[in-house]
Amino acid sequence: MKELSIGMLLAIFEEIFGAGLFWAMVICALVVIGLFVLLIIRDKGLIAGRFLWSEITAPIGALAAILFVQIMTDSGFKDLGGPIDLILLIAIGCGGALVAPMFTYLLLGLRDSRR
Amino acid sequence: MDISRREWLKLVGQATAIATSGSLLSRAAAAQTNARILILGAGAAGAALANRLSEQLVGGSITLLDPRPEHWYQPGFTLIAAGLKPASYSISQTAQWLPRSATLLSEAAAEIDPDSQTVTTIQGRKIAYDILIVATGLRLDYESIEGMSLDLIGTRGIGSVYAGPALAEKTWQLLDQFTQTGGHALFSRPDTEMKCAGAPLKYAFITEDYATRRGTRDRITIDYCANNNSLFGVPIVSEKVRMLFAERGIDTHYNHIMTAIDADRQIATFQTPQGAVEKSFDFINVIPPMVAHDVVRQSPLPWQTGPWAAQGWVDVDPATLRHKRYPNVFAVGDVAGVPKGKTAASVKWQVPVVVDHIIADLSGRESVEQYNGYTSCPLITKIGRAMLIEFDYKNNLTPSFPGIIAPLEELWISWLMKEVALKATYNAMLRGRA
Numbered sequence: 001m002k003e004l005s006i007g008m009l010l011a012i013f014e015e016i017f018g019a020g021l022f023w024a025m026v027i028c029a030l031v032v033i034g035l036f037v038l039l040i041i042r043d044k045g046l047i048a049g050r051f052l053w054s055e056i057t058a059p060i061g062a063l064a065a066i067l068f069v070q071i072m073t074d075s076g077f078k079d080l081g082g083p084i085d086l087i088l089l090i091a092i093g094c095g096g097a098l099v100a101p102m103f104t105y106l107l108l109g110l111r112d113s114r115r
Numbered sequence: 116m117d118i119s120r121r122e123w124l125k126l127v128g129q130a131t132a133i134a135t136s137g138s139l140l141s142r143a144a145a146a147q148t149n150a151r152i153l154i155l156g157a158g159a160a161g162a163a164l165a166n167r168l169s170e171q172l173v174g175g176s177i178t179l180l181d182p183r184p185e186h187w188y189q190p191g192f193t194l195i196a197a198g199l200k201p202a203s204y205s206i207s208q209t210a211q212w213l214p215r216s217a218t219l220l221s222e223a224a225a226e227i228d229p230d231s232q233t234v235t236t237i238q239g240r241k242i243a244y245d246i247l248i249v250a251t252g253l254r255l256d257y258e259s260i261e262g263m264s265l266d267l268i269g270t271r272g273i274g275s276v277y278a279g280p281a282l283a284e285k286t287w288q289l290l291d292q293f294t295q296t297g298g299h300a301l302f303s304r305p306d307t308e309m310k311c312a313g314a315p316l317k318y319a320f321i322t323e324d325y326a327t328r329r330g331t332r333d334r335i336t337i338d339y340c341a342n343n344n345s346l347f348g349v350p351i352v353s354e355k356v357r358m359l360f361a362e363r364g365i366d367t368h369y370n371h372i373m374t375a376i377d378a379d380r381q382i383a384t385f386q387t388p389q390g391a392v393e394k395s396f397d398f399i400n401v402i403p404p405m406v407a408h409d410v411v412r413q414s415p416l417p418w419q420t421g422p423w424a425a426q427g428w429v430d431v432d433p434a435t436l437r438h439k440r441y442p443n444v445f446a447v448g449d450v451a452g453v454p455k456g457k458t459a460a461s462v463k464w465q466v467p468v469v470v471d472h473i474i475a476d477l478s479g480r481e482s483v484e485q486y487n488g489y490t491s492c493p494l495i496t497k498i499g500r501a502m503l504i505e506f507d508y509k510n511n512l513t514p515s516f517p518g519i520i521a522p523l524e525e526l527w528i529s530w531l532m533k534e535v536a537l538k539a540t541y542n543a544m545l546r547g548r549a
Binding site for chain 1: 199497498499500515519520521524525526527528530531534535536538539540542543546548549
Protein backbone atom coordinates (compact mmCIF):
# COMPACT_ATOMS: atom_id res chain seq x y z
CA MET A 1 0.00 0.00 0.00
CA LYS A 2 1.54 3.29 -1.10
CA GLU A 3 -0.05 5.51 1.50
CA LEU A 4 -2.68 5.17 4.20
CA SER A 5 -4.07 8.61 5.00
CA ILE A 6 -6.90 9.47 7.38
CA GLY A 7 -9.02 10.44 4.38
CA MET A 8 -8.44 7.07 2.75
CA LEU A 9 -9.27 5.22 5.97
CA LEU A 10 -12.52 7.17 6.31
CA ALA A 11 -13.36 6.38 2.68
CA ILE A 12 -12.73 2.68 3.30
CA PHE A 13 -14.90 2.62 6.44
CA GLU A 14 -17.65 4.47 4.58
CA GLU A 15 -17.53 1.75 1.92
CA ILE A 16 -17.62 -1.08 4.50
CA PHE A 17 -20.68 0.18 6.37
CA GLY A 18 -22.18 2.69 3.95
CA ALA A 19 -21.58 6.39 4.60
CA GLY A 20 -24.85 6.91 6.52
CA LEU A 21 -24.42 3.96 8.87
CA PHE A 22 -20.73 4.66 9.42
CA TRP A 23 -21.23 8.28 10.48
CA ALA A 24 -24.30 7.31 12.54
CA MET A 25 -22.08 4.79 14.36
CA VAL A 26 -19.39 7.44 14.89
CA ILE A 27 -21.98 9.86 16.31
CA CYS A 28 -23.43 7.13 18.55
CA ALA A 29 -19.96 6.28 19.85
CA LEU A 30 -19.25 9.95 20.58
CA VAL A 31 -22.61 10.35 22.31
CA VAL A 32 -21.98 7.28 24.51
CA ILE A 33 -18.49 8.49 25.42
CA GLY A 34 -19.81 12.00 26.07
CA LEU A 35 -22.62 10.77 28.28
CA PHE A 36 -20.20 8.50 30.14
CA VAL A 37 -17.89 11.45 30.85
CA LEU A 38 -20.85 13.64 31.88
CA LEU A 39 -22.02 10.92 34.23
CA ILE A 40 -18.61 10.77 35.90
CA ILE A 41 -18.53 14.57 36.21
CA ARG A 42 -22.06 14.63 37.64
CA ASP A 43 -21.30 11.89 40.17
CA LYS A 44 -17.86 13.40 40.92
CA GLY A 45 -16.18 10.08 40.14
CA LEU A 46 -17.01 6.45 39.42
CA ILE A 47 -19.68 4.88 41.63
CA ALA A 48 -18.07 1.70 42.98
CA GLY A 49 -21.17 -0.55 42.99
CA ARG A 50 -22.23 0.46 39.51
CA PHE A 51 -18.67 0.09 38.23
CA LEU A 52 -18.40 -3.42 39.69
CA TRP A 53 -21.53 -4.57 37.89
CA SER A 54 -20.39 -3.07 34.63
CA GLU A 55 -16.96 -4.69 34.96
CA ILE A 56 -18.65 -8.09 34.97
CA THR A 57 -19.78 -7.45 31.38
CA ALA A 58 -16.15 -6.97 30.19
CA PRO A 59 -15.42 -10.65 29.42
CA ILE A 60 -18.84 -10.98 27.79
CA GLY A 61 -18.09 -7.94 25.63
CA ALA A 62 -14.66 -9.31 24.73
CA LEU A 63 -16.03 -12.69 23.69
CA ALA A 64 -18.94 -11.13 21.81
CA ALA A 65 -16.59 -8.86 19.83
CA ILE A 66 -14.30 -11.76 18.89
CA LEU A 67 -17.16 -14.04 17.88
CA PHE A 68 -18.81 -11.25 15.91
CA VAL A 69 -15.66 -10.72 13.84
CA GLN A 70 -15.21 -14.45 13.31
CA ILE A 71 -18.80 -15.05 12.25
CA MET A 72 -18.76 -12.08 9.88
CA THR A 73 -15.52 -13.28 8.25
CA ASP A 74 -16.04 -17.07 7.93
CA SER A 75 -13.11 -17.74 10.24
CA GLY A 76 -12.42 -19.16 13.68
CA PHE A 77 -9.85 -19.58 16.46
CA LYS A 78 -8.05 -22.33 14.53
CA ASP A 79 -7.19 -19.81 11.82
CA LEU A 80 -4.80 -17.87 14.03
CA GLY A 81 -1.50 -18.32 12.24
CA GLY A 82 1.07 -15.99 13.76
CA PRO A 83 1.81 -13.52 16.57
CA ILE A 84 0.05 -10.67 14.78
CA ASP A 85 -3.14 -12.75 14.69
CA LEU A 86 -3.01 -13.22 18.45
CA ILE A 87 -2.32 -9.52 18.97
CA LEU A 88 -5.28 -8.67 16.73
CA LEU A 89 -7.53 -11.12 18.57
CA ILE A 90 -6.53 -9.57 21.90
CA ALA A 91 -7.07 -6.07 20.50
CA ILE A 92 -10.57 -7.01 19.31
CA GLY A 93 -11.27 -8.56 22.71
CA CYS A 94 -9.97 -5.45 24.49
CA GLY A 95 -12.27 -3.32 22.35
CA GLY A 96 -15.27 -5.39 23.41
CA ALA A 97 -14.06 -5.45 27.01
CA LEU A 98 -13.87 -1.65 27.01
CA VAL A 99 -17.12 -0.85 25.25
CA ALA A 100 -19.39 -3.28 27.12
CA PRO A 101 -18.62 -1.97 30.68
CA MET A 102 -18.79 1.63 29.51
CA PHE A 103 -22.18 1.04 27.94
CA THR A 104 -23.42 -0.93 30.95
CA TYR A 105 -22.19 1.76 33.37
CA LEU A 106 -24.02 4.34 31.30
CA LEU A 107 -27.27 2.32 31.31
CA LEU A 108 -27.04 1.76 35.08
CA GLY A 109 -26.32 5.46 35.55
CA LEU A 110 -29.36 6.43 33.48
CA ARG A 111 -31.49 3.94 35.43
CA ASP A 112 -30.31 5.40 38.73
CA SER A 113 -31.01 8.92 37.46
CA ARG A 114 -34.64 8.01 36.81
CA ARG A 115 -35.12 6.70 40.36
CA MET B 116 -18.81 34.94 28.19
CA ASP B 117 -20.98 37.36 26.23
CA ILE B 118 -20.59 37.51 22.48
CA SER B 119 -22.43 40.15 20.50
CA ARG B 120 -24.28 39.20 17.34
CA ARG B 121 -21.72 41.03 15.23
CA GLU B 122 -18.82 39.19 16.90
CA TRP B 123 -20.65 35.88 16.46
CA LEU B 124 -21.18 36.49 12.75
CA LYS B 125 -17.53 37.45 12.42
CA LEU B 126 -16.43 34.19 14.09
CA VAL B 127 -18.71 32.11 11.85
CA GLY B 128 -17.33 33.91 8.81
CA GLN B 129 -13.75 33.20 9.84
CA ALA B 130 -14.51 29.54 10.55
CA THR B 131 -16.20 29.17 7.17
CA ALA B 132 -13.21 30.74 5.46
CA ILE B 133 -10.83 28.34 7.18
CA ALA B 134 -13.05 25.35 6.40
CA THR B 135 -13.35 26.20 2.72
CA SER B 136 -9.76 27.30 2.18
CA GLY B 137 -8.65 23.72 1.50
CA SER B 138 -11.12 23.23 -1.32
CA LEU B 139 -10.32 26.68 -2.70
CA LEU B 140 -6.64 25.81 -2.76
CA SER B 141 -7.25 22.46 -4.43
CA ARG B 142 -9.51 24.17 -6.93
CA ALA B 143 -6.73 26.65 -7.67
CA ALA B 144 -4.32 23.73 -8.22
CA ALA B 145 -6.68 22.09 -10.73
CA ALA B 146 -5.70 22.29 -14.39
CA GLN B 147 -7.73 24.52 -16.71
CA THR B 148 -8.19 22.75 -20.01
CA ASN B 149 -10.25 22.21 -23.13
CA ALA B 150 -8.82 18.73 -23.66
CA ARG B 151 -11.06 15.90 -24.82
CA ILE B 152 -10.15 12.85 -22.76
CA LEU B 153 -11.40 9.50 -23.96
CA ILE B 154 -11.23 6.41 -21.74
CA LEU B 155 -11.82 3.03 -23.35
CA GLY B 156 -13.36 0.85 -20.66
CA ALA B 157 -15.23 1.85 -17.50
CA GLY B 158 -14.01 -0.94 -15.26
CA ALA B 159 -11.78 -0.53 -12.22
CA ALA B 160 -9.17 1.54 -14.04
CA GLY B 161 -11.63 3.54 -16.14
CA ALA B 162 -13.85 4.56 -13.23
CA ALA B 163 -10.92 5.47 -10.96
CA LEU B 164 -9.33 7.53 -13.74
CA ALA B 165 -12.57 9.35 -14.53
CA ASN B 166 -13.10 10.29 -10.88
CA ARG B 167 -9.56 11.50 -10.27
CA LEU B 168 -9.40 13.42 -13.55
CA SER B 169 -12.76 15.12 -13.03
CA GLU B 170 -11.57 16.17 -9.56
CA GLN B 171 -8.42 17.76 -10.91
CA LEU B 172 -9.58 19.27 -14.18
CA VAL B 173 -11.54 22.42 -14.85
CA GLY B 174 -13.12 22.37 -18.30
CA GLY B 175 -12.48 19.82 -21.00
CA SER B 176 -14.47 16.63 -21.34
CA ILE B 177 -14.18 13.05 -20.10
CA THR B 178 -15.90 10.36 -22.14
CA LEU B 179 -15.92 6.65 -21.34
CA LEU B 180 -16.81 3.87 -23.75
CA ASP B 181 -18.02 0.58 -22.30
CA PRO B 182 -20.73 -1.67 -23.71
CA ARG B 183 -21.39 -3.54 -20.45
CA PRO B 184 -23.68 -1.72 -18.01
CA GLU B 185 -22.61 -3.96 -15.12
CA HIS B 186 -19.47 -3.41 -13.12
CA TRP B 187 -17.84 -6.62 -11.86
CA TYR B 188 -15.77 -6.66 -8.70
CA GLN B 189 -13.41 -9.33 -9.97
CA PRO B 190 -11.41 -9.94 -6.76
CA GLY B 191 -14.69 -11.28 -5.35
CA PHE B 192 -14.94 -14.12 -7.86
CA THR B 193 -12.79 -16.44 -5.72
CA LEU B 194 -15.04 -15.86 -2.69
CA ILE B 195 -18.13 -16.57 -4.83
CA ALA B 196 -16.54 -19.75 -6.19
CA ALA B 197 -15.67 -20.71 -2.61
CA GLY B 198 -19.35 -20.54 -1.63
CA LEU B 199 -18.77 -17.63 0.77
CA LYS B 200 -20.57 -14.93 -1.23
CA PRO B 201 -23.46 -14.89 -3.71
CA ALA B 202 -22.95 -13.83 -7.32
CA SER B 203 -24.54 -10.48 -6.51
CA TYR B 204 -21.54 -9.71 -4.27
CA SER B 205 -19.52 -8.77 -7.36
CA ILE B 206 -22.19 -7.01 -9.39
CA SER B 207 -23.01 -3.32 -9.44
CA GLN B 208 -23.90 -0.75 -12.10
CA THR B 209 -21.05 0.99 -13.89
CA ALA B 210 -22.85 4.33 -13.97
CA GLN B 211 -23.02 4.53 -10.16
CA TRP B 212 -19.22 4.77 -9.91
CA LEU B 213 -18.69 7.54 -12.43
CA PRO B 214 -18.55 11.30 -11.80
CA ARG B 215 -21.49 13.35 -13.05
CA SER B 216 -19.21 15.40 -15.26
CA ALA B 217 -18.15 12.33 -17.27
CA THR B 218 -20.11 10.92 -20.19
CA LEU B 219 -20.59 7.15 -20.40
CA LEU B 220 -21.41 5.77 -23.83
CA SER B 221 -22.66 2.19 -23.78
CA GLU B 222 -20.90 1.33 -26.98
CA ALA B 223 -17.92 -0.84 -27.81
CA ALA B 224 -14.94 0.59 -29.65
CA ALA B 225 -14.47 -0.92 -33.11
CA GLU B 226 -11.40 0.93 -34.32
CA ILE B 227 -8.62 2.94 -32.70
CA ASP B 228 -6.69 5.29 -34.96
CA PRO B 229 -3.97 7.01 -32.91
CA ASP B 230 -2.65 8.85 -35.99
CA SER B 231 -5.88 10.75 -36.60
CA GLN B 232 -6.65 10.65 -32.85
CA THR B 233 -10.07 9.10 -33.28
CA VAL B 234 -11.93 6.06 -32.04
CA THR B 235 -14.86 4.63 -33.98
CA THR B 236 -17.55 2.67 -32.16
CA ILE B 237 -19.39 -0.41 -33.40
CA GLN B 238 -22.41 1.84 -34.02
CA GLY B 239 -20.26 3.98 -36.33
CA ARG B 240 -19.85 6.96 -34.03
CA LYS B 241 -16.48 8.65 -34.53
CA ILE B 242 -15.00 10.22 -31.40
CA ALA B 243 -12.03 12.56 -31.59
CA TYR B 244 -9.73 12.80 -28.59
CA ASP B 245 -6.74 14.77 -27.35
CA ILE B 246 -5.78 12.18 -24.74
CA LEU B 247 -6.66 8.50 -24.96
CA ILE B 248 -6.50 6.05 -22.06
CA VAL B 249 -6.87 2.41 -22.97
CA ALA B 250 -8.40 0.56 -20.02
CA THR B 251 -10.35 -2.13 -21.83
CA GLY B 252 -9.28 -5.01 -19.63
CA LEU B 253 -8.62 -8.26 -21.46
CA ARG B 254 -10.39 -11.05 -23.28
CA LEU B 255 -10.71 -14.57 -21.86
CA ASP B 256 -9.86 -16.70 -24.88
CA TYR B 257 -11.83 -19.87 -24.06
CA GLU B 258 -12.17 -20.67 -27.76
CA SER B 259 -8.44 -21.28 -28.10
CA ILE B 260 -8.83 -24.38 -25.92
CA GLU B 261 -10.10 -27.06 -28.28
CA GLY B 262 -13.50 -28.34 -27.18
CA MET B 263 -14.04 -25.57 -24.62
CA SER B 264 -16.93 -23.11 -24.60
CA LEU B 265 -18.62 -20.94 -21.99
CA ASP B 266 -21.80 -23.01 -21.99
CA LEU B 267 -19.87 -26.01 -20.64
CA ILE B 268 -19.12 -24.19 -17.39
CA GLY B 269 -21.22 -25.63 -14.61
CA THR B 270 -21.62 -28.98 -16.37
CA ARG B 271 -19.63 -32.24 -16.38
CA GLY B 272 -17.30 -31.06 -13.63
CA ILE B 273 -16.10 -28.07 -15.67
CA GLY B 274 -15.78 -24.90 -13.62
CA SER B 275 -14.14 -21.56 -14.33
CA VAL B 276 -13.71 -18.96 -11.62
CA TYR B 277 -12.76 -16.17 -14.04
CA ALA B 278 -15.76 -16.32 -16.34
CA GLY B 279 -18.01 -13.94 -14.39
CA PRO B 280 -20.06 -13.84 -11.16
CA ALA B 281 -22.80 -16.21 -12.33
CA LEU B 282 -20.36 -18.78 -13.67
CA ALA B 283 -18.18 -18.46 -10.57
CA GLU B 284 -21.31 -19.41 -8.59
CA LYS B 285 -21.89 -22.40 -10.86
CA THR B 286 -18.27 -23.38 -10.28
CA TRP B 287 -18.94 -23.36 -6.53
CA GLN B 288 -21.92 -25.71 -7.03
CA LEU B 289 -19.60 -28.14 -8.77
CA LEU B 290 -16.89 -27.81 -6.12
CA ASP B 291 -19.46 -28.26 -3.37
CA GLN B 292 -20.65 -31.49 -4.96
CA PHE B 293 -17.14 -32.68 -5.79
CA THR B 294 -15.80 -32.26 -2.25
CA GLN B 295 -18.67 -34.40 -0.98
CA THR B 296 -18.41 -37.22 -3.49
CA GLY B 297 -14.66 -37.25 -4.23
CA GLY B 298 -12.61 -37.92 -7.36
CA HIS B 299 -9.79 -36.21 -9.22
CA ALA B 300 -9.43 -32.41 -9.38
CA LEU B 301 -7.37 -30.65 -12.00
CA PHE B 302 -5.97 -27.12 -11.82
CA SER B 303 -3.77 -25.21 -14.22
CA ARG B 304 -2.88 -21.79 -15.53
CA PRO B 305 -2.48 -20.56 -19.11
CA ASP B 306 0.76 -19.83 -20.91
CA THR B 307 -0.12 -16.17 -21.50
CA GLU B 308 0.05 -13.13 -19.28
CA MET B 309 -2.90 -13.35 -16.95
CA LYS B 310 -4.85 -11.35 -14.40
CA CYS B 311 -4.36 -12.28 -10.76
CA ALA B 312 -1.87 -15.10 -11.22
CA GLY B 313 -2.56 -16.20 -7.64
CA ALA B 314 -6.18 -17.16 -8.36
CA PRO B 315 -5.44 -20.64 -9.83
CA LEU B 316 -3.34 -21.46 -6.75
CA LYS B 317 -5.99 -20.15 -4.35
CA TYR B 318 -8.64 -22.36 -5.84
CA ALA B 319 -6.47 -25.47 -5.53
CA PHE B 320 -5.88 -24.60 -1.86
CA ILE B 321 -9.60 -23.97 -1.28
CA THR B 322 -10.56 -27.30 -2.84
CA GLU B 323 -8.09 -29.14 -0.62
CA ASP B 324 -9.35 -27.26 2.44
CA TYR B 325 -13.02 -28.06 1.81
CA ALA B 326 -12.23 -31.76 1.31
CA THR B 327 -10.27 -31.79 4.56
CA ARG B 328 -13.06 -30.04 6.47
CA ARG B 329 -15.66 -32.42 5.10
CA GLY B 330 -13.62 -35.51 5.88
CA THR B 331 -13.39 -36.53 2.21
CA ARG B 332 -9.73 -35.69 1.66
CA ASP B 333 -8.75 -39.36 1.32
CA ARG B 334 -11.23 -39.72 -1.53
CA ILE B 335 -9.76 -36.82 -3.48
CA THR B 336 -6.61 -36.37 -5.54
CA ILE B 337 -5.50 -32.98 -6.77
CA ASP B 338 -3.15 -32.13 -9.65
CA TYR B 339 -1.82 -28.64 -10.27
CA CYS B 340 -0.31 -28.10 -13.73
CA ALA B 341 1.99 -25.08 -14.07
CA ASN B 342 2.61 -23.67 -17.55
CA ASN B 343 6.36 -23.34 -17.00
CA ASN B 344 8.83 -24.46 -14.36
CA SER B 345 7.51 -22.36 -11.51
CA LEU B 346 4.28 -21.98 -9.57
CA PHE B 347 4.37 -18.19 -9.28
CA GLY B 348 6.25 -15.42 -11.07
CA VAL B 349 8.08 -14.33 -7.92
CA PRO B 350 10.65 -17.06 -7.12
CA ILE B 351 10.47 -16.80 -3.33
CA VAL B 352 6.66 -17.09 -3.45
CA SER B 353 6.87 -19.99 -5.88
CA GLU B 354 9.07 -21.88 -3.41
CA LYS B 355 6.66 -21.19 -0.55
CA VAL B 356 3.71 -22.45 -2.61
CA ARG B 357 5.70 -25.53 -3.63
CA MET B 358 6.25 -26.33 0.05
CA LEU B 359 2.60 -25.77 0.93
CA PHE B 360 1.40 -27.90 -2.00
CA ALA B 361 3.69 -30.71 -0.87
CA GLU B 362 2.42 -30.37 2.70
CA ARG B 363 -1.23 -30.50 1.55
CA GLY B 364 -0.73 -33.38 -0.86
CA ILE B 365 -1.34 -31.39 -4.04
CA ASP B 366 0.67 -32.99 -6.86
CA THR B 367 2.56 -30.48 -8.96
CA HIS B 368 3.38 -30.83 -12.66
CA TYR B 369 5.53 -28.31 -14.50
CA ASN B 370 5.57 -27.24 -18.17
CA HIS B 371 1.99 -28.39 -18.76
CA ILE B 372 -0.10 -26.14 -20.99
CA MET B 373 -3.75 -27.05 -21.44
CA THR B 374 -4.70 -27.21 -25.12
CA ALA B 375 -7.94 -29.20 -25.28
CA ILE B 376 -10.80 -30.51 -23.21
CA ASP B 377 -13.15 -33.39 -23.90
CA ALA B 378 -16.22 -32.68 -21.80
CA ASP B 379 -17.95 -35.99 -22.49
CA ARG B 380 -14.95 -38.10 -21.47
CA GLN B 381 -13.88 -35.59 -18.81
CA ILE B 382 -10.32 -35.46 -20.12
CA ALA B 383 -8.04 -32.44 -20.49
CA THR B 384 -5.05 -32.48 -22.84
CA PHE B 385 -1.80 -30.74 -21.99
CA GLN B 386 1.13 -29.85 -24.18
CA THR B 387 4.34 -30.87 -22.40
CA PRO B 388 8.02 -31.17 -23.39
CA GLN B 389 7.37 -34.93 -23.70
CA GLY B 390 4.39 -34.43 -26.03
CA ALA B 391 0.64 -34.34 -25.45
CA VAL B 392 -0.52 -35.69 -22.10
CA GLU B 393 -4.13 -36.55 -21.27
CA LYS B 394 -5.43 -36.15 -17.73
CA SER B 395 -8.85 -37.19 -16.54
CA PHE B 396 -10.86 -35.08 -14.11
CA ASP B 397 -14.00 -35.11 -12.05
CA PHE B 398 -13.62 -31.41 -11.37
CA ILE B 399 -11.56 -28.84 -13.27
CA ASN B 400 -11.06 -25.09 -12.98
CA VAL B 401 -10.46 -23.98 -16.57
CA ILE B 402 -8.38 -20.85 -16.87
CA PRO B 403 -8.19 -19.81 -20.50
CA PRO B 404 -5.38 -17.97 -22.28
CA MET B 405 -5.79 -14.22 -21.88
CA VAL B 406 -5.26 -11.68 -24.66
CA ALA B 407 -6.09 -8.07 -25.38
CA HIS B 408 -9.45 -7.30 -26.96
CA ASP B 409 -9.53 -7.47 -30.76
CA VAL B 410 -10.01 -3.71 -31.12
CA VAL B 411 -6.67 -3.19 -29.35
CA ARG B 412 -4.90 -6.05 -31.11
CA GLN B 413 -5.94 -4.74 -34.52
CA SER B 414 -4.79 -1.19 -33.74
CA PRO B 415 -1.21 0.15 -33.98
CA LEU B 416 -0.99 0.26 -30.17
CA PRO B 417 0.31 -3.22 -29.14
CA TRP B 418 3.89 -4.38 -28.90
CA GLN B 419 5.23 -4.96 -32.42
CA THR B 420 7.62 -7.82 -31.58
CA GLY B 421 8.02 -10.50 -28.91
CA PRO B 422 5.39 -12.65 -27.16
CA TRP B 423 3.35 -9.64 -26.10
CA ALA B 424 2.80 -8.70 -29.76
CA ALA B 425 0.80 -11.89 -30.30
CA GLN B 426 -1.21 -11.32 -27.12
CA GLY B 427 -1.82 -7.68 -28.08
CA TRP B 428 -0.82 -5.85 -24.89
CA VAL B 429 -0.34 -2.11 -25.35
CA ASP B 430 3.28 -1.01 -25.76
CA VAL B 431 3.73 1.43 -22.90
CA ASP B 432 6.63 2.61 -20.80
CA PRO B 433 6.50 0.44 -17.64
CA ALA B 434 7.19 3.40 -15.31
CA THR B 435 4.82 5.99 -16.79
CA LEU B 436 2.33 3.77 -18.68
CA ARG B 437 2.61 6.27 -21.53
CA HIS B 438 2.59 4.75 -25.02
CA LYS B 439 6.08 4.51 -26.48
CA ARG B 440 5.09 5.79 -29.93
CA TYR B 441 1.97 7.86 -29.22
CA PRO B 442 2.69 10.16 -26.26
CA ASN B 443 -0.95 11.19 -25.83
CA VAL B 444 -2.00 7.56 -25.29
CA PHE B 445 -1.80 5.70 -21.98
CA ALA B 446 -2.77 2.16 -20.98
CA VAL B 447 -3.87 1.18 -17.48
CA GLY B 448 -4.81 -2.15 -15.93
CA ASP B 449 -4.96 -5.56 -17.60
CA VAL B 450 -4.35 -4.29 -21.13
CA ALA B 451 -1.06 -2.53 -20.33
CA GLY B 452 1.96 -4.35 -21.74
CA VAL B 453 4.03 -4.32 -18.56
CA PRO B 454 5.60 -7.26 -16.69
CA LYS B 455 3.28 -7.16 -13.70
CA GLY B 456 0.11 -5.28 -13.09
CA LYS B 457 -2.96 -7.25 -14.03
CA THR B 458 -4.66 -6.84 -10.66
CA ALA B 459 -6.89 -4.24 -9.01
CA ALA B 460 -4.05 -3.47 -6.59
CA SER B 461 -1.87 -2.53 -9.55
CA VAL B 462 -4.62 -0.29 -10.89
CA LYS B 463 -4.73 1.49 -7.55
CA TRP B 464 -1.07 2.43 -7.97
CA GLN B 465 -1.14 3.00 -11.72
CA VAL B 466 -4.05 5.45 -11.80
CA PRO B 467 -2.44 8.28 -9.74
CA VAL B 468 0.70 8.03 -11.89
CA VAL B 469 -1.20 8.34 -15.17
CA VAL B 470 -3.42 11.12 -13.81
CA ASP B 471 -0.39 13.09 -12.69
CA HIS B 472 1.21 12.75 -16.13
CA ILE B 473 -1.97 13.91 -17.84
CA ILE B 474 -2.38 16.88 -15.51
CA ALA B 475 1.30 17.73 -16.00
CA ASP B 476 0.90 17.59 -19.79
CA LEU B 477 -2.10 19.91 -19.62
CA SER B 478 -0.33 22.28 -17.22
CA GLY B 479 2.90 22.50 -19.15
CA ARG B 480 5.05 20.83 -16.51
CA GLU B 481 6.83 17.50 -16.35
CA SER B 482 5.64 14.71 -14.06
CA VAL B 483 8.14 12.67 -12.08
CA GLU B 484 5.58 10.11 -10.88
CA GLN B 485 6.53 6.52 -11.65
CA TYR B 486 4.89 3.13 -11.26
CA ASN B 487 7.28 0.51 -9.84
CA GLY B 488 5.23 -2.53 -10.78
CA TYR B 489 3.60 -2.87 -7.36
CA THR B 490 0.94 -5.49 -7.16
CA SER B 491 -0.68 -7.41 -4.37
CA CYS B 492 -2.21 -10.85 -3.98
CA PRO B 493 -3.95 -12.01 -0.83
CA LEU B 494 -3.13 -15.65 -1.56
CA ILE B 495 -5.79 -17.70 0.22
CA THR B 496 -4.31 -20.95 1.50
CA LYS B 497 -7.43 -22.12 3.36
CA ILE B 498 -10.75 -20.62 4.36
CA GLY B 499 -9.73 -18.29 7.17
CA ARG B 500 -6.07 -17.80 6.24
CA ALA B 501 -4.11 -16.05 3.51
CA MET B 502 -0.64 -14.80 2.69
CA LEU B 503 -0.54 -11.09 1.89
CA ILE B 504 1.95 -11.10 -0.96
CA GLU B 505 3.02 -7.77 -2.40
CA PHE B 506 5.80 -7.36 -4.95
CA ASP B 507 7.15 -5.15 -7.73
CA TYR B 508 8.63 -5.38 -11.24
CA LYS B 509 11.91 -6.68 -9.84
CA ASN B 510 10.20 -9.53 -7.93
CA ASN B 511 11.10 -7.82 -4.67
CA LEU B 512 8.64 -8.41 -1.87
CA THR B 513 7.21 -5.01 -0.88
CA PRO B 514 5.19 -5.60 2.29
CA SER B 515 2.96 -2.72 3.35
CA PHE B 516 3.38 -3.64 7.00
CA PRO B 517 6.99 -4.86 7.29
CA GLY B 518 7.74 -6.59 10.55
CA ILE B 519 4.05 -6.80 11.37
CA ILE B 520 2.37 -8.79 8.61
CA ALA B 521 4.84 -11.33 7.22
CA PRO B 522 4.20 -11.84 3.50
CA LEU B 523 4.99 -15.56 3.41
CA GLU B 524 3.09 -16.51 6.54
CA GLU B 525 -0.45 -17.91 6.45
CA LEU B 526 -2.30 -15.42 8.61
CA TRP B 527 -5.81 -14.72 9.84
CA ILE B 528 -5.25 -10.96 9.57
CA SER B 529 -4.49 -11.33 5.84
CA TRP B 530 -7.75 -13.24 5.46
CA LEU B 531 -9.64 -10.48 7.26
CA MET B 532 -8.15 -7.96 4.85
CA LYS B 533 -9.30 -10.03 1.88
CA GLU B 534 -12.81 -10.56 3.21
CA VAL B 535 -13.52 -7.22 4.87
CA ALA B 536 -11.20 -4.48 3.71
CA LEU B 537 -10.44 -5.36 0.10
CA LYS B 538 -13.81 -4.62 -1.46
CA ALA B 539 -14.16 -1.42 0.54
CA THR B 540 -10.71 -0.27 -0.56
CA TYR B 541 -11.56 -1.22 -4.14
CA ASN B 542 -14.79 0.80 -4.03
CA ALA B 543 -12.95 3.77 -2.54
CA MET B 544 -10.45 3.45 -5.36
CA LEU B 545 -13.25 3.51 -7.95
CA ARG B 546 -14.44 6.80 -6.46
CA GLY B 547 -10.89 8.18 -6.64
CA ARG B 548 -10.57 8.27 -2.86
CA ALA B 549 -8.00 5.51 -2.39
